[in-house]
Amino acid sequence: MEGIMSDTVSASATATDLPKLLDRQRTAFLRNGPPSLRQRQTDLRRLKAEILKRRTDIVQALNTDFGQRSERESAIVELIPLVQSINYMIRHVGRWMKPERRHVSAYFQFGHAWVIRQPVGVVGIIAPWNYPVFLALVPLATAIAAGNRAMLKPSEFTPATSAVIEKIVQAVFSPEQVVVVTGDAELGAAFSALPFDHILFTGSTAVGKKVAAAAARNLTPITLELGGKSPTVIEPDFPMARVVDRIAFGKLTNAGQTCIAPDYVLLHENDQDAFTAAYQNIVRKLYPDGFAGSSDYTAILNQHHYERLTGLINNAEAQGAQVIHLGRDSKEHHVMAPVLLLNVTPQMTVMQEEIFGPILPVLTYRKLDEAIAFINARPRPLALYYFGSDRNACKKVLKYTISGNVTINGTLLHVAQDDLPFGGVGDSGIGAYHGKEGFIALTHARGVYQQGRFNAATLLQPPFGKLTTAITNLLLR
Numbered sequence: 001m002e003g004i005m006s007d008t009v010s011a012s013a014t015a016t017d018l019p020k021l022l023d024r025q026r027t028a029f030l031r032n033g034p035p036s037l038r039q040r041q042t043d044l045r046r047l048k049a050e051i052l053k054r055r056t057d058i059v060q061a062l063n064t065d066f067g068q069r070s071e072r073e074s075a076i077v078e079l080i081p082l083v084q085s086i087n088y089m090i091r092h093v094g095r096w097m098k099p100e101r102r103h104v105s106a107y108f109q110f111g112h113a114w115v116i117r118q119p120v121g122v123v124g125i126i127a128p129w130n131y132p133v134f135l136a137l138v139p140l141a142t143a144i145a146a147g148n149r150a151m152l153k154p155s156e157f158t159p160a161t162s163a164v165i166e167k168i169v170q171a172v173f174s175p176e177q178v179v180v181v182t183g184d185a186e187l188g189a190a191f192s193a194l195p196f197d198h199i200l201f202t203g204s205t206a207v208g209k210k211v212a213a214a215a216a217r218n219l220t221p222i223t224l225e226l227g228g229k230s231p232t233v234i235e236p237d238f239p240m241a242r243v244v245d246r247i248a249f250g251k252l253t254n255a256g257q258t259c260i261a262p263d264y265v266l267l268h269e270n271d272q273d274a275f276t277a278a279y280q281n282i283v284r285k286l287y288p289d290g291f292a293g294s295s296d297y298t299a300i301l302n303q304h305h306y307e308r309l310t311g312l313i314n315n316a317e318a319q320g321a322q323v324i325h326l327g328r329d330s331k332e333h334h335v336m337a338p339v340l341l342l343n344v345t346p347q348m349t350v351m352q353e354e355i356f357g358p359i360l361p362v363l364t365y366r367k368l369d370e371a372i373a374f375i376n377a378r379p380r381p382l383a384l385y386y387f388g389s390d391r392n393a394c395k396k397v398l399k400y401t402i403s404g405n406v407t408i409n410g411t412l413l414h415v416a417q418d419d420l421p422f423g424g425v426g427d428s429g430i431g432a433y434h435g436k437e438g439f440i441a442l443t444h445a446r447g448v449y450q451q452g453r454f455n456a457a458t459l460l461q462p463p464f465g466k467l468t469t470a471i472t473n474l475l476l477r
Helices: 018-032 037-053 055-066 071-097 134-145 159-172 185-192 205-216 244-256 269-286 303-318 368-376 391-400 435-441 456-460 466-475
Strands: 100-102 112-119 122-126 149-153 178-180 198-202 222-225 231-234 264-268 322-325 339-342 359-365 383-387 405-408 443-450
Touching: 018 122, 018 149, 018 185, 037 055, 037 071, 037 134, 037 159, 055 071, 055 159, 071 134, 071 244, 071 435, 122 134, 122 185, 134 149, 134 159, 134 198, 134 435, 149 185, 159 178, 185 205, 198 205, 205 222, 231 368, 244 269, 244 359, 244 383, 264 269, 264 368, 269 339, 269 359, 303 322, 303 339, 303 359, 359 368, 368 391, 383 391, 435 443, 456 466
Parallel strands: 122 149, 122 198, 149 178, 198 222, 231 264, 231 383, 264 359, 339 359, 383 405
Antiparallel strands: 100 112, 112 443, 322 339
């Protein structure tokens, strides 16, 4: 790692500061060149050590920002996957960095071709509020593993967590290598308009479109991790005991404030009553002490989001949905207990927007083709979940739907697989990262050809004659 500089950069930067910070990092990148494997692994180990050192600070900051954030859940959904991802990069980055030999045609024998993975330079990272540690520091670790420098903008909605992230970064990196800046939406717009070498954004589709438009003006490559309405398809007559706990886990982790949370359920019309009863029972078992003040349940981030979710419920109920409350809310502390919605129709607002909360609409189908058609009639989701034991039915769903990633007979867990790419498609995102795919996304594939002493191409140089014609005809077969 580069030596820690005595001057640090305040997290409270202004829009006019941003170009200077970027220029400083780009100058250092061009001056020093790509870091060695040893340097990258050292930086990653130092980052991991500082995260673990500040584990208590991180958990407390998350609780402050949310008002109620389970300490154990924070460790499970933020810290464990973050540390495991860094460990994976440390173990494998050396292999990813190796030049890849490529095929050379018989007509160019004695030459050699290969691809080298070159860091792009300075990466801009824009992180969201729902998982403000994991979704800020995994992209940062990926940028470091790929040999880049980075500017990180955490969400303005989680200021306590952002302050801890800033301390972690300042303890490990010089401002020439990594810098944290915070600010409101105006600063965020200025940040995304900078001529980075790559931008990695995680957030809503609406904001993602603005980031993409700003990046396009600089021809900056982007990775957009967005969201959408991730469906859960349940095979007819599949045992509900094997379904509801996994769906509840995916839906209620972080109180549903997860971009890959099951957004709605599609099940056979004969199975709705069984699912409803089983889901209510499992929720009571998971949270026997209720929700307000619970040490295991997370609050909605703020009052604005709590009221938005309440509005979704009221809109659905006004249009004929059956609302089943599975506990008591605490409006004062913006804690929302789980809610099931039955008799849901596509026209309801809850089926038009990503929910991002503990509300679970249940829709029914008669034939599996109806469920597939329903999914395909909507924007492509970030995740899809399938529960069933019929392999042919599962293959059919996989073949005829398109989504970011899939977990079969479970929820969320594809995101914890370090060797799988993570990313959306269409409205749910552009590009992918995690593991090797993250390294690839934040590097340039530089093709290199070294010409040998003999090269058949010389036979196609002027003056042209019969030999040229013969070789041309041979190559055009």
